[in-house]
Amino acid sequence: MSAHAIIQKLQSIYDLTTQERQTIGSLPVHVRDAKAGETLVREGDRPTQCCLVISGLACRFKVVADGSRQIMSFHISGDVPDLQSLHIDVMDHDLGMLQAGKVAFIPHAAILAMNERHPRIAAALWRNTLVDAAIFRQWMVGMGRKSAYSRVAHLICELVVLSQSVGLSDYAIERTPTQEEFGDALGLSVVHVNRTIRALRENGLVSTNGRQLLVADWEGLKSAAEFDPTYLHLKKAA
């Protein structure tokens, strides 16, 4: 039931059989509420369980010496942001909630046992971590070689497609991060994110409804972002 989210997520990148879905659905999970701003797992921790996001918005981040933050990924319903802790003992970054929601904890032992018996599920999970890495690479391209305008547009495209791929929203971002969070993800200041979003609005590419970002011109946004969803490795492209 609470594992429904992860099944839907894995289905978006990998074909699972009914039996495999049942196996995943019967994993032991411990669900709890998580508040906005809460840090779920910390750099240096050695987790013995993985954290599944059921609702809300999570992110992975590091804090640099001067106090600034780099967000490395956003995570919505179905994501397991610390899946890597299955095979990497020490956390090299923090995992926190940006917007309140429910999270489920699943013991490593249960997942490892499942993986031994179900190589296809193991492959799906491995694939999931590889798609994460592909997204990191894409973000690197943005931060290294693209303008702020193109980068912001790209992140919006990505979040929209990922929301869609798990059936959460259509041409909108399920849980829009704040502009400060956009900045921390893109390596930009809040001020510049604000101006860039304004420029996107003035160019008719997006519109805002309070905090929520809505796509006004999908093709235009994609081309401003040079967005090609291949790197998300979804079964069906957007």
Next chain:
Amino acid sequence: MSAHAIIQKLQSIYDLTTQERQTIGSLPVHVRDAKAGETLVREGDRPTQCCLVISGLACRFKVVADGSRQIMSFHISGDVPDLQSLHIDVMDHDLGMLQAGKVAFIPHAAILAMNERHPRIAAALWRNTLVDAAIFRQWMVGMGRKSAYSRVAHLICELVVLSQSVGLSDYAIERTPTQEEFGDALGLSVVHVNRTIRALRENGLVSTNGRQLLVADWEGLKSAAEFDPTYLHLKKAA
């Protein structure tokens, strides 16, 4: 024999038994020479084999619309830069040689069969891809939130530690990339990389011998870079 390199690499992040080393050593490999500048695997390809670097310097990169390049990782002896192609069918980036060397190709089928029979080897390979992802995250922190000075210092630290971890060189970079390649990896221009390296030299942190970079003050370099090798997840830290 040619698989010796990959065994040494995996050993640096995971304990393998003698029998496991033998299993890896008996993988079928096809070795060939690769020239500098050669592209081994291209964006859009659907590889049926993985590429093992035996010698030389390889990198993963993407080319942006305006022609600029983002290098996403450097790879030396023992690395399998496209290991992800085992579970991600379509390449979302290119893999090329920066300095000539030897590469070996190993069929996916052979690796997948090995993984089914040897879950610990599979875990080691999975772990290897997760360490790659951890390095991507670290680079994101640099590009998003650190100065050019700190970033260049950090990359030098990383390349030195990785050279050391497979026994290739001591307080030096085995295969020093050109300054242009440094720039493409760090999101900087050649000119600025040059000035930054000069600054590092003037501060007594590095020295140069032709192209080769040598560490002159390891502690100083580490602190300029805020370098903490945890993210490399080596068995023994530097």
Next chain:
DNA sequence: CGCTGCCTTGACCATGATCAACGCACGTGG
């Protein structure tokens, strides 16, 4: 009613990009 969190805008500044040359080592062909 008054915080608090977030969006917004203006003025000024700095990090790093761009443009343009030059030097230097190495390799190659006449």
Next chain:
DNA sequence: CCACGTGCGTTGATCATGGTCAAGGCAGCG
């Protein structure tokens, strides 16, 4: 053996993208 070309490092001058500082607005909530 030397002339030339090529790839890479180096440096100066100028420019622009995006950062920093400062302040105000507005909606939601206790």
